[in-house]
Each structure stands twice: as C-alpha cells, then as structure tokens.
Amino acid sequence: xxxxxxxxxxxxxxxxxxxxxxxxxxxxxxxxxxxxxxxxxxxxxxxxxxxxxxxxxxxxxxxxxxxxxxxxxxxxxxxxxxxxx
Numbered sequence: 001x002x003x004x005x006x007x008x009x010x011x012x013x014x015x016x017x018x019x020x021x022x023x024x025x026x027x028x029x030x031x032x033x034x035x036x037x038x039x040x041x042x043x044x045x046x047x048x049x050x051x052x053x054x055x056x057x058x059x060x061x062x063x064x065x066x067x068x069x070x071x072x073x074x075x076x077x078x079x080x081x082x083x084x085x
Contacts, residue, residue, distance in 0.1 A: 009047075009061055023066030025074050026054045029081075053077075 007027065008018040021028045027035055027049065034051040041048045046057040056067075 007056075007061070009058065011058070011062075012044075017061055019061055019064065019066075024054065024056060025067060025069070026052045026077060029078065030054075 005021050006018040007021055007024065008016060010016050030049070030052045034049065037051050038047050038049045040046070041055065042057075045059070046055055048055050
C-alpha cells in the first residue's frame, strides 16, 4: 500500500491512485512499521493508522486533497514523539 515517497491506493473500480506522502506529514514522519499498520474504516471510505492517529478519506485522496492538519497540531505531534524536525 505504501511506497517510500507515495501513498498508493488500489480502488475497487480498478484505478490505482498515488499521491505524495508529503501531503500527509504524519505518514511521512512515521516509521515503516507504523505506516504498514493500517485498516479501512467507515465501510472502506477511509484509512486509519492507529499508531500515528491518522485518518484519510478515500474521497480526499481521489480529489487530491492533502492533510488539513494545522502546522501547530503537527508540531505538537512531533514533539510528543520526540522527533522535532
């Protein structure tokens, strides 16, 4: 599902959509193990990564919408992880 620089999703209609991992900073700054621990939520309408508390809707991926998390919230998350960048 995840490559090093891309989030790639295979859709049920046969399309494959890839977006930059940089659009989702929590995914970008997570470990490979954390990125690989995901599950579908909401009747397969979204993806949840429990280790990093990230939820992304399939609709937003299709529409090309990056994360809406504020920089302040993301910085707080990084500080809690002890990985200040």
